[in-house]
Amino acid sequence: MTQNNLPAPTADILVRLADVLETRRPQAGGDSQSSYTAKLLARGPDAFLKKIGEEATELVMAAKDGVPERIVSETADLWFHCLVALTHYGLRPEDVLAELARREGLSGLAEKAARSHEGVNSTPDRSA
Numbered sequence: 001m002t003q004n005n006l007p008a009p010t011a012d013i014l015v016r017l018a019d020v021l022e023t024r025r026p027q028a029g030g031d032s033q034s035s036y037t038a039k040l041l042a043r044g045p046d047a048f049l050k051k052i053g054e055e056a057t058e059l060v061m062a063a064k065d066g067v068p069e070r071i072v073s074e075t076a077d078l079w080f081h082c083l084v085a086l087t088h089y090g091l092r093p094e095d096v097l098a099e100l101a102r103r104e105g106l107s108g109l110a111e112k113a114a115r116s117h118e119g120v121n122s123t124p125d126r127s128a
């Protein structure tokens with residue numbers, strides 16, 4: 001159940017939305033006059049990456065205020081603009097879902113420890 005006591009939609013909504021967003025790409029004939037997404041995609045990465053930054057900040061503020069409806073709404077705005085970015089780069093929500101599935105059950109602490117053992121992304125020791 002959702003916050004509004006409605007049956008919870010599944011991740012299919014992300015896939016359906018991505019299908020719509022693909023039709024808004026300039027190469028697909030997206031019309032900036034009738035579509036917000038087409039307008040954003042036509043303006044290029046600076047436009048939608050700026051929106052991602054703004055929506056992330058708005059989510060932080062909503063979370064600080066602790067109002068559940070606003071947290072949900074701002075998260076939806078952030079997810080939407082991330083999907084726009086994925087569309088631009090030829091990626092799909094399925095790619096992100098697969099990455100989350102790959103991580104399933106792997107503790108973030110264990111993964112971080114494995115990374116530092118490999119010497120990947122570890123902070124260089126500048127004390128010497």
Ligand SMILES: N=c1c2ncn([C@@H]3O[C@H](COP(=O)(O)OP(=O)(O)OP(=O)(O)O)[C@@H](O)[C@H]3O)c2ncn1[C@@H]1O[C@H](COP(=O)(O)O)[C@@H](O)[C@H]1O
Nearest residue numbers: 017020021024034035036037038039051054076077080081
């Ligand atoms: N899920 C969304 C969605 N979420 C948020 N938004 C838009 O994202 C914008 C959010 O920006 P802000 O809240 O900052 O509002 P704003 O100040 O008007 O935005 P800016 O002018 O500053 O960019 C608003 O215009 C929202 O309407 C969305 N626009 C579209 N969708 C989905 O995308 C589909 C395709 O939309 P179009 O491409 O517009 O037809 C729609 O059918 C929906 O399913």
